[in-house]
Structure formats: structure tokens, C-alpha cells
Amino acid sequence: MSSFSELMAFQRRTEALNQTSQRLAWDQETVMPRGATAQRAEEMEAMEAVLHARRTDPRMGDWIEKASLENLTEVESANLRLLKRKFSRNSKIPADLAEALARETSLGQGIWAEARSREDFAGFAPTLEKVIQLRREEGEAMAQGEDGMGNAYDALVQDYETGATAESLGAMFDAMRPRLVALLDKVKGSSHQPKKLNGTFTPDDQMKFAHVLAERFGYDFNYGRIDKAVHPFSLGSGQEARITTRTVENDPFNCFYSTIHEVGHACYELGIDDQHLLTPLGRGISMGVHESQSRIYENQIGRSRAFTSWMYGAVREMFGDIGVENAEEFYATVNRVNDGYIRTEADELQYNLHVLLRFDLEQKLISGELAVADLPDAWNERFEADFGFAVTKPSQGCMQDVHWSVGLFGYFPTYSLGTVYSGNLNKAMRADLPDLDASLEKGDTSPATGWLRENLHQYGGLRDPRETITHACGFEPSEAPLMDYLEDKFSDIYKL
Amino acid sequence: MSSFSELMAFQRRTEALNQTSQRLAWDQETVMPRGATAQRAEEMEAMEAVLHARRTDPRMGDWIEKASLENLTEVESANLRLLKRKFSRNSKIPADLAEALARETSLGQGIWAEARSREDFAGFAPTLEKVIQLRREEGEAMAQGEDGMGNAYDALVQDYETGATAESLGAMFDAMRPRLVALLDKVKGSSHQPKKLNGTFTPDDQMKFAHVLAERFGYDFNYGRIDKAVHPFSLGSGQEARITTRTVENDPFNCFYSTIHEVGHACYELGIDDQHLLTPLGRGISMGVHESQSRIYENQIGRSRAFTSWMYGAVREMFGDIGVENAEEFYATVNRVNDGYIRTEADELQYNLHVLLRFDLEQKLISGELAVADLPDAWNERFEADFGFAVTKPSQGCMQDVHWSVGLFGYFPTYSLGTVYSGNLNKAMRADLPDLDASLEKGDTSPATGWLRENLHQYGGLRDPRETITHACGFEPSEAPLMDYLEDKFSDIYKL
Missing domain, CATH: 1.10.1370.30 (Neurolysin; domain 3)
Structure with missing residues (x-):
């Protein structure tokens, strides 16, 4: 089995789990009974932990490196390019920063919604400051290296639009x-x-x-x-x-x-x-x-x-x-x-x-x-x-x-x-x-x-x-x- | 941290993932568009692989063994008893059998429903044979060992009713x-x-x-x-x-x-x-x-x-x-x-x-x-x-x-x-x-x-x-x- 095939088999399962996680998000926004909120947060967190572990699995790095030396079709090369980019990006983020971001942004939405309903920007400001600080750190980490963008904002943009800059x-x-x-x-x-x-x-x-x-x-x-x-x-x-x-x-x-x-x-x-x-x-x-x-x-x-x-x-x-x-x-x-x-x-x-x-x-x-x-x-x-x-x-x-x-x-x-x-x-x-x-x-x-x-x-x-x-x-x-x-x-x- | 606490923390996340998997099953029976059947089978299989890996994680065995020597309350002992029983059962099932079962039974339902609507038992029979063969293998695997039931059917019954036999x-x-x-x-x-x-x-x-x-x-x-x-x-x-x-x-x-x-x-x-x-x-x-x-x-x-x-x-x-x-x-x-x-x-x-x-x-x-x-x-x-x-x-x-x-x-x-x-x-x-x-x-x-x-x-x-x-x-x-x-x-x- 080629490294590329191993990589793709592993990734396919990750994507199937990602689809599952998305279905859970759909469920939460459409049909979930309101009393299930706390348990659902725990379920989402468990799915996220599984996905994060797979996305940063060290074997991914090995497979990517070896697959780069293999003889690939145009479609295979394109798949490898996307995987390499994501893996490189994820590998630059320290685990404690990733965890802090997951925690603060999951709390952020509730605090924003509550503060907005009271027209209370001051009540929201400390949360927004924390989120900005963490995303800035993340952007700075991603901006480093050969495939970095040199500055934090441009590095953040890459999450949504590869190749675009401020x-x-x-x-x-x-x-x-x-x-x-x-x-x-x-x-x-x-x-x-x-x-x-x-x-x-x-x-x-x-x-x-x-x-x-x-x-x-x-x-x-x-x-x-x-x-x-x-x-x-x-x-x-x-x-x-x-x-x-x-x-x-x-x-x-x-x-x-x-x-x-x-x-x-x-x-x-x-x-x-x-x-x-x-x-x-x-x-x-x-x-x-x-x-x-x-x-x-x-x-x-x-x-x-x-x-x-x-x-x-x-x-x-x-x-x-x-x-x-x-x-x-x-x-x-x-x-x-x-x-x-x-x-x-x-x-x-x-x-x-x-x-x-x-x-x-x-x-x-x-x-x-x-x-x-x-x-x-x-x-x-x-x-x-x-x-x-x-x-x-x-x-x-x-x-x-x-x-x-x-x-x-x-x-x-x-x-x-x-x-x-x-x-x-x-x-x-x-x-x-x-x-x-x-x-x-x-x-x-x-x-x-x-x-x-x-x-x-x-x-x-x-x-x-x-x-x-x-x-x-x-x-x-x-x-x-x-x-x-x-x-x-x-x-x-x-x-x- | 006691081994029992480590065991329970790990198990809690497994159960959150299990609830997620169940929600996916609910979704399949109520709101899923019919064209998504094949992809859903793959998603269910991926979830099952994650769950199976956790349920048979060797650390579970260590924690269970060490927790058995710890001083536990009545509730804690009951939790440990259930975990021990499940772990022993799951450890007997080879991963490829568990995955094959997840895949075939996820497909099986659609094939049954379709064949039933055409009153076509012959169309359903090969699927039923496959499922029986896989469950028989599973029962035989579970029937082994000190806590096995000696025969496949009784071993299968334990999944639903501990202590009952044919x-x-x-x-x-x-x-x-x-x-x-x-x-x-x-x-x-x-x-x-x-x-x-x-x-x-x-x-x-x-x-x-x-x-x-x-x-x-x-x-x-x-x-x-x-x-x-x-x-x-x-x-x-x-x-x-x-x-x-x-x-x-x-x-x-x-x-x-x-x-x-x-x-x-x-x-x-x-x-x-x-x-x-x-x-x-x-x-x-x-x-x-x-x-x-x-x-x-x-x-x-x-x-x-x-x-x-x-x-x-x-x-x-x-x-x-x-x-x-x-x-x-x-x-x-x-x-x-x-x-x-x-x-x-x-x-x-x-x-x-x-x-x-x-x-x-x-x-x-x-x-x-x-x-x-x-x-x-x-x-x-x-x-x-x-x-x-x-x-x-x-x-x-x-x-x-x-x-x-x-x-x-x-x-x-x-x-x-x-x-x-x-x-x-x-x-x-x-x-x-x-x-x-x-x-x-x-x-x-x-x-x-x-x-x-x-x-x-x-x-x-x-x-x-x-x-x-x-x-x-x-x-x-x-x-x-x-x-x-x-x-x-x-x-x-x-x-x-």
C-alpha cells in the first residue's frame, strides 16, 4: 500500500467523522430539545477532540512526506496539496493555544448573545479582547515558516481563502x-x-x-x-x-x-x-x-x-x-x-x-x-x-x-x-x-x-x-x- | 488521580460519542434524505471504529484492574462492574468484525425495507445470511473465556439481558x-x-x-x-x-x-x-x-x-x-x-x-x-x-x-x-x-x-x-x- 493510499484511507474516515459532527450541529440548530444543551456541548467537545487528534496525528506528517515522493495523478496531487497545507497549518499551533481557543470561542457565542440582548457592549468587551488576543497569537504562529504569510491577519485569512491577502x-x-x-x-x-x-x-x-x-x-x-x-x-x-x-x-x-x-x-x-x-x-x-x-x-x-x-x-x-x-x-x-x-x-x-x-x-x-x-x-x-x-x-x-x-x-x-x-x-x-x-x-x-x-x-x-x-x-x-x-x-x- | 477517576473520565467521553452515534441513527430513521444511504453507512462505520477503539483501549484494562483494588462507594462499584463486563465482552471482538457488522447492519436495514416493499424475500436473503454469519462469529467470540456463556446464542443474549439464557x-x-x-x-x-x-x-x-x-x-x-x-x-x-x-x-x-x-x-x-x-x-x-x-x-x-x-x-x-x-x-x-x-x-x-x-x-x-x-x-x-x-x-x-x-x-x-x-x-x-x-x-x-x-x-x-x-x-x-x-x-x- 502506498503512503498516499494510507494517508487517503485515514483522511476519508476523518472526513466521515467530520460529516457526523456537522450533522450534530444541524441537529442542534433545528430539532434538538432545549433541555439537552449541556449534554450536547459535551458531545460536541468529544467529537472535536476525536477530530483534532486525527488532524494532528503524527502519522499524517510521515505519510504526507513519503507521498510527496510518489508518482501521483493530477487529482491525487491536488488532494495531497490540500492535506499538506492543512496539516502544516495545524502543526504550527501549540496544543494549549488550540485548547484555549476552543474554550473561549465556545463560551464567546453565549456571552455575545446575552450581552447583545442587553445592548451591553462593555459586558462583551473582555470576551472579545480575549478572543482577539488568542486569534492574533494563532495567526502569528501560522504566519511563520516557508508556507506562512508573514503576518497574523493574512495567515488567518488562509483558513477561509487560500492565496488571498489583506x-x-x-x-x-x-x-x-x-x-x-x-x-x-x-x-x-x-x-x-x-x-x-x-x-x-x-x-x-x-x-x-x-x-x-x-x-x-x-x-x-x-x-x-x-x-x-x-x-x-x-x-x-x-x-x-x-x-x-x-x-x-x-x-x-x-x-x-x-x-x-x-x-x-x-x-x-x-x-x-x-x-x-x-x-x-x-x-x-x-x-x-x-x-x-x-x-x-x-x-x-x-x-x-x-x-x-x-x-x-x-x-x-x-x-x-x-x-x-x-x-x-x-x-x-x-x-x-x-x-x-x-x-x-x-x-x-x-x-x-x-x-x-x-x-x-x-x-x-x-x-x-x-x-x-x-x-x-x-x-x-x-x-x-x-x-x-x-x-x-x-x-x-x-x-x-x-x-x-x-x-x-x-x-x-x-x-x-x-x-x-x-x-x-x-x-x-x-x-x-x-x-x-x-x-x-x-x-x-x-x-x-x-x-x-x-x-x-x-x-x-x-x-x-x-x-x-x-x-x-x-x-x-x-x-x-x-x-x-x-x-x-x-x-x-x-x-x- | 485514582485509576477509577481516570477510567470514568475516559468512559464519559466514550459515552458522549456513543450518544452522538445514536443521534445519527435517529437521524437516519426520521429525517435523512434517502440518497445519503451509502455515505451514512460510511459515517456510521467511522463512528463505530472510534467507539470500538475506545471500548477496547488497553488502558481500560489497566484502569479496571487497578480500580478494582481501590476503595469504592456502592455507585462506583456498580459502575466498575458494568465497565468490566463490557470491556471483557468487547475485547473479544476483532476490530474488522466489529466494522463489518456496523457496515452490513447499516446497509441491511435499507435492503430489508426495499425488499419488504416488493415482498421479495429472495432479494433480502443474501443480506440476512451475511448478518447472521457475522453475528454468529461475534457470539462465538464472546462465548469464550471465564465470563463467556459457552455458546453463541447465549453470548448474544447477554448484550441485551445480563444473566438470561436460552x-x-x-x-x-x-x-x-x-x-x-x-x-x-x-x-x-x-x-x-x-x-x-x-x-x-x-x-x-x-x-x-x-x-x-x-x-x-x-x-x-x-x-x-x-x-x-x-x-x-x-x-x-x-x-x-x-x-x-x-x-x-x-x-x-x-x-x-x-x-x-x-x-x-x-x-x-x-x-x-x-x-x-x-x-x-x-x-x-x-x-x-x-x-x-x-x-x-x-x-x-x-x-x-x-x-x-x-x-x-x-x-x-x-x-x-x-x-x-x-x-x-x-x-x-x-x-x-x-x-x-x-x-x-x-x-x-x-x-x-x-x-x-x-x-x-x-x-x-x-x-x-x-x-x-x-x-x-x-x-x-x-x-x-x-x-x-x-x-x-x-x-x-x-x-x-x-x-x-x-x-x-x-x-x-x-x-x-x-x-x-x-x-x-x-x-x-x-x-x-x-x-x-x-x-x-x-x-x-x-x-x-x-x-x-x-x-x-x-x-x-x-x-x-x-x-x-x-x-x-x-x-x-x-x-x-x-x-x-x-x-x-x-x-x-x-x-x-
Whole structure:
């Protein structure tokens, strides 16, 4: 048996256990009885200990070293590359730091939720300081060595997006921000403002329509399911990728577009070639590429004029009068730009401004340039500058997202990177499929979802993130296609 | 740190992983998308490998040996006794056999369900043969050594009922069978035959009533939930014990009494003293004792004249006209003895005849005396002899139960043993609670469920199975109280 085969057999079992652990997380968010919280924490900790021991098993290092000398196919080399990278990363973290991080970030979420409900930033600050300090240490440890990134923040980014750096992301975002702010100003000043929805949308009917939408986007219920959760998510790889959504009584778009978004994530996982099942290549390559799939499903396809013209009829059929008169009005309503504080509820245009704000602040938090005590002021100032109105309480501002409380630094920029990637993919896809709108108008997304499966999904982790996008598009990605698309779309809707 | 403490800390994590594995099994039976079957089998196998490695970890042997010399409390000694027994058993099973069993039994269930739906015994036979072969090997391995049972079947029985043997069980069942057959003959010949139900029972309403019943029996939804499954079961211990039930359009009693039965199992687990959480004592001591709890909930309480008089009113309120005129008629209808093929739908009287049939056949399957190919004929012959009418298709006969497809050999006899135990517990409980019926008539089961919690549930695995029953009853159990109870009850209802 070759070292590569031994390595892969060991890794396959680790991945099967990882899938089990993910299923447990799904269970906790959807069906677990509330009284089981303490026992479940112990179960999750036990699974994590098993996984950590396997991921840092010294035999992995031996197998990786020996396998590097073996004669490997392209797919095998790609698997080895991913395993080597992860193993090298994990081996740089001292055990006591890993344990402290696991402990503090598992406590962090509860403390954040509690403090947020009391609008108590001061009560959250010591926890946030501890988490930042530990992640900074971790980043510094990972930044060392030949494959290190040289600085802590960039090293943290690698957990989510291999190859991306604060510099490369910053350059892209700096090019976007003036265009976004200028477009938002014009949109807000327009005399053409879309109507709001006005109808009756029961939770049951919303869930029924969520199933209709998921099917329209090619989600195969033989390999997935939809449940409700407080915060929508998608979990699982290989033969099983489940999604969750939520219902808000007067805001059915929250349910519909959360569903389409999560279906985008799930279809990426389910679309990976079967040969990669439970191997390192058998999962989406990065958070940014993942987000490109959820975003293109949600926005460039799901919020297009063509698809919403079909959706208008389907929505009217299920919900009756909804306060808009025709498909064109519905298209504008779907894409309405609202004043709002919350990232997860933002429209296509403002969403990236939310992310850019977090990207700039979290770099300073990790470098130490911004003290935790000064975070609320820094947040509120930047928010008012970008969005034109003031934050009045922490839950509208720097306490709205769970991410930092659980140590997710370096993760936010992948949201906008994925959105940029979706703009590039949309450009390439439209060039390849000149008649796409005719299908979308009939509610048939299969040419688009088929194009994504063919050009991107099937490969899984074969290529690094940026190369994955380049391969699918046939050109190097940049922010330009997204910005052009946004300016065209919103100029049209708002008659600028 | 004492060896006992080290042992218990290690074991606690193993038990947390075991609960995780059980949750995965629940998931598979209730919410898993069908396309995930193959991957799930791999996940279950990976979990089983982790659990097996921990259960047979050589350190366990050292700790157990050293802990035996330490000064232990009664509870600690009981924990050590259970661990020692399990460790000795597990150490006898080669890892590759354990993994093969996990894999085949995980696949077996799907193959059984699929073949059963096509009435295709031939399609199921190769799988059954494989499972029998593996379990036989396992039994033979376990039968060796000082604490072995000498033969494969008895060794398998120990997995479910410590101390029971084919001989001791056979003696008890032999004493029951003539009395059961004689009573059944008289009941069938009686000119007084209870009415059948006649009403409309939608699946949704049945599930609503299942929730009402579960609450009446003290099931705490803060630590559990009810879902639908093909074959009702209860899973989980400690802070979480979930149940499943099923609905059959014209047979609401199937749903109602499956629910009460599974609630009996779950309440046993949830009633164990908190100090035993995730320790060996923190689970029901055996399948037989477990079944005594589900049976006494279902039969001696749930099918009593007193409780059904309350239930009649509640059923009428939810379902309207049901074709019976009063509580007394309803009591007879609930306890109606029907010709039927299916064990899980059988009345109190015939149920044990179903079990005795399986007990006799499965001993021969494990010993090899009965070939799988001959199973349908052997089943059908015995069935006609005991029940007086013929099986016409496999789903009515040897393919009706999931058990053998997942390797549960030696398990069936615990159903009748538990039923015998429930007869003993009922006798003791009634002696302690002379006014119980007055509460049951109001739909209040709390004196009975409280008596069971106080005298049995709370102790978990503190005493071995038979001692657990003896301790609760204050006398040694035998088949006599059950047989007396059945003869009294059915003579009364059928006016014999």
C-alpha cells in the first residue's frame, strides 16, 4: 500500500467523522430539545477532540512526506496539496493555544448573545479582547515558516481563502467603494422608488414556496432537506447537503432569498464529482468560491428581471394580492434599496459596504491598531459616512454579527470576494448562454445551474480558489464586472 | 488521580460519542434524505471504529484492574462492574468484525425495507445470511473465556439481558405457552366480541393526540420530541430521549399505543438520577427491564379500564363519533383480540405468542440448524400452528420486523421477559397504590409513573436486571403474576 493510499484511507474516515459532527450541529440548530444543551456541548467537545487528534496525528506528517515522493495523478496531487497545507497549518499551533481557543470561542457565542440582548457592549468587551488576543497569537504562529504569510491577519485569512491577502483584497475593495457609495447616493436621491410588498404571507405558505424555489434551482431533495433555523445555513457535503431558512411574517423575501442563497451553497457541494466523495477535493474549495455560488443563485439569477417575471406569477398564485401590479413592479420591489443597519438583511448594493466596513475594522483589531474599547465609535463613524444615517445601539452596529465572538477574523472579506466572483461568473455565463433569460422567464434555471455545475461545481477542490474562478470564466477575475452589473441594474430600476 | 477517576473520565467521553452515534441513527430513521444511504453507512462505520477503539483501549484494562483494588462507594462499584463486563465482552471482538457488522447492519436495514416493499424475500436473503454469519462469529467470540456463556446464542443474549439464557428464558416461556394458547382459544370462542372502531382518524389528528398522551404519561418535551418513523423506537439517554411513532389511517390505536410504549422507554431514561449522567449507570440496565417499562405504560396502565375511561372522553372530543357507545365498550375495543399477522399490532394476549415464535426460530438461525432459505416455510408453519390461520406474503411473516436485518439476534426474548416483569411490577404497584384507578380515571398517571420512577427508574444501572425488578417489587419475579392478570382481564372482557 502506498503512503498516499494510507494517508487517503485515514483522511476519508476523518472526513466521515467530520460529516457526523456537522450533522450534530444541524441537529442542534433545528430539532434538538432545549433541555439537552449541556449534554450536547459535551458531545460536541468529544467529537472535536476525536477530530483534532486525527488532524494532528503524527502519522499524517510521515505519510504526507513519503507521498510527496510518489508518482501521483493530477487529482491525487491536488488532494495531497490540500492535506499538506492543512496539516502544516495545524502543526504550527501549540496544543494549549488550540485548547484555549476552543474554550473561549465556545463560551464567546453565549456571552455575545446575552450581552447583545442587553445592548451591553462593555459586558462583551473582555470576551472579545480575549478572543482577539488568542486569534492574533494563532495567526502569528501560522504566519511563520516557508508556507506562512508573514503576518497574523493574512495567515488567518488562509483558513477561509487560500492565496488571498489583506493587500489584494484591500486593493479590490478600494476600487469598489467609491463606485458603491456614488451609486447608493444616486439611488437614494431618485424620484423613482419601488413599492413595498403588501400581502398576507403565513409561515406555512412561505415554507411551501421555499420548496418550490429550491426545486426550481435544481436542489435535489433526494440528497437534502429544508428546515427552519434562527440563522439560515447550509451543512453537509457529498451525498447530503441540508439547508435551513427562516420565515418573517411580513417579509417573505427574507425566506425566499435565504432559501435560494443556501440552495446555491448546497448545490455546489452536491454538484462535485462523485469520485471525490469524502476526499479533500470533495468539498467546496473556499468560502469565497462558496459565496460566489450562493450569491449568483440569489442575485444574478434569483433577482434578475427574467426570473422574477416568472416568480411574480407563482407568488400571485400562492399568495393572492401582494400590493404590486405587474412583473416589472415586482422586479423593482425585489431589488428595492432600503435604509437598514443589518448586513444579513441588506440589498445587493449596500451589502458590500457592510462587509468592507468589517474588513477594515477587523484588520485593525488583529494588528492592535484599534482597541476593543474604541470599536463602537469606529464602527458608528464609518457607518454614518458610508450609509448616511446613525447607529443608535450596539445590536444595530458592532454587536449585530456572531462572527467575531467565535473568533471568525479573516472571514468577512470572503463575502464580498464571493460577490465579486459571482459578477465574473455571471459575465462569463451570460456570454456562453445568450438565451438564458428566455429560460429564466419560464422559471427554468437549469441552463444556468447546469453551466455552474459543468464549469465549477464538479471540480470541487481541484484548483485553488482564484484559479477555480479563472478556469470557469476563461479570464482573470476583477471587481469590474460586478460593479458594471450593479450600476447597470440599479440605474435601470431607479431610472438614473 | 485514582485509576477509577481516570477510567470514568475516559468512559464519559466514550459515552458522549456513543450518544452522538445514536443521534445519527435517529437521524437516519426520521429525517435523512434517502440518497445519503451509502455515505451514512460510511459515517456510521467511522463512528463505530472510534467507539470500538475506545471500548477496547488497553488502558481500560489497566484502569479496571487497578480500580478494582481501590476503595469504592456502592455507585462506583456498580459502575466498575458494568465497565468490566463490557470491556471483557468487547475485547473479544476483532476490530474488522466489529466494522463489518456496523457496515452490513447499516446497509441491511435499507435492503430489508426495499425488499419488504416488493415482498421479495429472495432479494433480502443474501443480506440476512451475511448478518447472521457475522453475528454468529461475534457470539462465538464472546462465548469464550471465564465470563463467556459457552455458546453463541447465549453470548448474544447477554448484550441485551445480563444473566438470561436460552434455557432460563425457555423454561419461563414453556410455562406460559399452554396458558396463553388455552386463553386465546376461549377468547376466540366467546360469543361476546368487542366492537371495532369506526371513525375518521387523520394522520395529523393522530399525531396531535399522540402528543396529548405523551404529556399525560409525564414525557417532558424539554428533553424529548416525537417524530414519525416506519418502525417506532426510542433513542437517547441522559438529557435527551426522543421517541418516534407512526400513523395508520384506520387504526389510531397503532399510533396511540406505540406512543405510550415508547414514552415508557424514554421516561425510564429521563427518570435516572442526574448524578449518573453519561456514566455506565446512566442508562436503563437491560432490554428486558426497559421493556417492562414500555409494557406497563402501554398495557397495565394505558389499556386499563380506569385509564381508557378517561381516554374515551378525550378521543370523542378530538375525533367525534368513533362507533362505540360508552367507556366500557371502548375499554373492550381497546383490548379487542384480533386475528393479525403483525407483532407490533398484536393485543396483550397474542403478543407473547409472536415473540415465542421468533425466539425459537432465531436460536436455530444462529446455530445453523435452520437455513435462511428455509426461514419463510418454518415461520409460516409455526404461525399457522399457534394462531390458526396462514401467512400469505413475507411482509406478514418473516419480513415484518426490522430486527434481524440490523443484527438483533437474542433481542426478541427480552420483549416477553419485559412483559413478564411488567406483570410483577403491576402487582407490586397496585398493592402500594390502592387508589390508583381513581387517578387514572381522571387521566392522571402520575401516581403510577411516580411509583416507577421512585422504585426503578432513578437507579439506572445500579443493580443487575433481575435484581432491579426484585428490588422494585419486593419479591422474586415469575411469569405467574402476568398470566393471572391476563386471565382475569380477558375472562372479564370476554365474559368467559
